[in-house]
Amino acid sequence: MKLIRYIVIRYSLYTILLALLLVPLFYLLVQHIMIDNLDEALIFEKNWINKKLQTGSLKDFTSYNNSTTITPATAQPARDSFYSKNIFIPDDQEWVKHRILEAVLHINGQYYHVQIEKSMLEGEDLVKSTLLLQLGFIFFLLIGVFMINRKLSKNIFHPFKDTLNKLSLYRVDNHRVPEFTDTRIIEFQQLNRSLELLLHRNATLYKAQKEFTENASHELQTPLAVIQSKLDLLLQTPVSREQAGLIEELTNGIRKLQKLNRSLLLLTKIENNQFPETEQILLARIIEYNKEQFSGRMKEKKLRLIVQDITTVAVKANSSLIEILVSNLFSNALRHTPHGGTITVSLFNNELSISNTAAGAALDPACIFHRFNKQSADSKSMGLGLQICKKIAELYDYQLNYTFKDGQHCFTVLFS
DSSP states (O other): OOHHHHHHHHHHHHHHHHHHHHHHHHHHHHHHHHHHHHHHHHHHHHHHHHHHHHHSOTTTOOOSOTTEEEEEEOSOOOOOEEEEEEEEETTTTEEEEEEEEEEEEEETTEEEEEEEEEEOHHHHHHHHHHHHHHHHHHHHHHHHHHHHHHHHHHHHHHHHHHHHHHHHHOOGGGOOOOOOOOOSOHHHHHHHHHHHHHHHHHHHHHHHHHHHHHHHHHHHHHHHHHHHHHHHHHHTSOOOHHHHHHHHHHHHHHHHHHHHHHHHHHHHHHHTTOOOOOEEEEHHHHHHHHHHHTHHHHHHTTOEEEEEEEOOOEEEEOHHHHHHHHHHHHHHHHHTSOTTOEEEEEEETTEEEEEEEOSSSOOOTTTTTSTTOOOSOOTTOOSOHHHHHHHHHHHTTOEEEEEEETTEEEEEEEOO
């Protein structure tokens, strides 16, 4: 869930919960205030009746309130009694809730039972009207709070979202540290400054590492070539069989080092984008070239090559890199196909697919393209071929994927 939506939903839920608690509480408080006012009015009227009866007799007492009843009583004065009761009103043909006061007055040696009734109809109507108004205000308040929160959250988190987008597109090998949007939020300013420092530091370290790899590879080329030539010369001199075996082992080791050195140098050049020349390349021609190049090794392993759906696909890229990409995928399939297995190549809908019979289970797609990751026991594998393919694909925004289906490893390159 997105951060803005999460915050808006949480704000809205808490506001609705607060409204659900406050609306009934407001209704009870207003009703309590109304009853208190009615009780005060009843007490005021009782006191007025008490004064009237002290200065006159019950026969002379006149009340303009038909809901007042005064009768002689024999009971002792007790505490005033207040209660609510529904009373049927014949004129309106309905039951109306009334607030009633019953009291016993002791006036001039005589006890009087006084009952005063007051209709609560107007008060309840007022409470209901107030409640409806309050619900209406809360409804529009909720909509307003929702819209304001959504708008504010979008504005406040815009710099944060911009930072996330730039970080998701950032690549250390692009040699460009993103510039984050200025913001007045102090926390976001601190975040952007920390990220800029971190990215600059990483870019510097990455550049230093690449320079070291390139320089080391260059420096190793000459001594390796000298050692190789000296070993070749040594093989031409009279040596014993045992010495010849040792020289051959040294020669194989030197060749492996030279191959590793060339691969590392090539990776560094690809990462430094040192292949700027591009041209239109027909992929079918490169596939045919690799088919002829690997035909000898395929015969040695008695492999079956199936080439199907070869359509005309042209890409604009550096020809050397595309040849290396296709060649490495061919070589990888050839190396990992068991004796008598099958390699299938197709080029359709801008997608090159090279699949081969698997000698074992599926490879780990999470680390198959990592440097020096060897998922086979082949001693000739350097663990750099697929890494080079991945770097070439990233350079031209191709999609290089690995799948395993029906006992076959399959590598696909989508040229789009």
